[in-house]
Amino acid sequence: MKRSKKILFQEFIARKGLKSTRQRGTVLESFLSSDNHMSTEDLYLKVREKNPNIGYATVYRTLKLFAEAGIAREIHFGDGQTRYEHVAEGEHHDHLICTRCGAVTEFENETIERLQSEIAGQFGFVVEKHKLELYGICPKCRK
Amino acid sequence: MKRSKKILFQEFIARKGLKSTRQRGTVLESFLSSDNHMSTEDLYLKVREKNPNIGYATVYRTLKLFAEAGIAREIHFGDGQTRYEHVAEGEHHDHLICTRCGAVTEFENETIERLQSEIAGQFGFVVEKHKLELYGICPKCRK
């Protein structure tokens, strides 16, 4: 059974000698209960609904911790804002982004993944991570 | 025979009712004679070698025009700086980026391209463009 994100984060906090604070708890709850691919600002607004005293800097800092702890991942869709997505352990996916409405669809394709390492190998590279994003018009926006 | 970039840009300028200026010519020459994937700042420095009076804003503006004219393409490798690459008409490639030294290798793979449209099609999307970047350690940096 996989440990919950809350526990994973607690473990991370302990391992690093950091402290468990009310603010971090609030940001984590907001993040866990939010849609995927939320921008930092959107998360900040959600956090403020629970506790209007939490500052912007704290949200920025905490989201970075989530990424470091492996429960979130930063993504950049080229709109100038960092977004965060939920990380399901052992899973990976890529993105289809509608250039009109911004809708994001996730997909995975084993063949593409395999080809990627193959290609990298041909150049003597060892792939650490990759980014595959398909931009286009979604079915809804097309009609 | 493919028209040279200079001519393509002239045509773009004319079509849009813009003007042909000394500055634009200088920026274009700098761009054409530069390495691929140069950052705006690097291009700006090259431009200043030829004409120290050209301002930062002009370089920014002109590079955007190149992209609009189809002779350059903006790329973002996640280091917070926009880069520009040369567009060879009818060609497409993706990137392998060394996370240690920043070296960029280009590659193309027909199978991956085909799979991409296939996948997008399954979701009812029509792909306009895509971004595939493989990040890893290059052979040089590995030893």
Next chain:
DNA sequence: CCTCAGTTGAAAATGATTATCAATTTAACC
């Protein structure tokens, strides 16, 4: 030449993110 829309460079403005720092809080120890 004239005219005028387009262009330019300097400087100010923007927008997202990060750094600073004094005040506050946590967690370990007595």
Next chain:
DNA sequence: GGTTAAATTGATAATCATTTTCAACTGAGG
């Protein structure tokens, strides 16, 4: 519980890349 050192926080200033402003200038057609 009280003590303390280290970590955290929030407000604010600072960064940094990029964009906007705007007055002065210039290209191109008439």
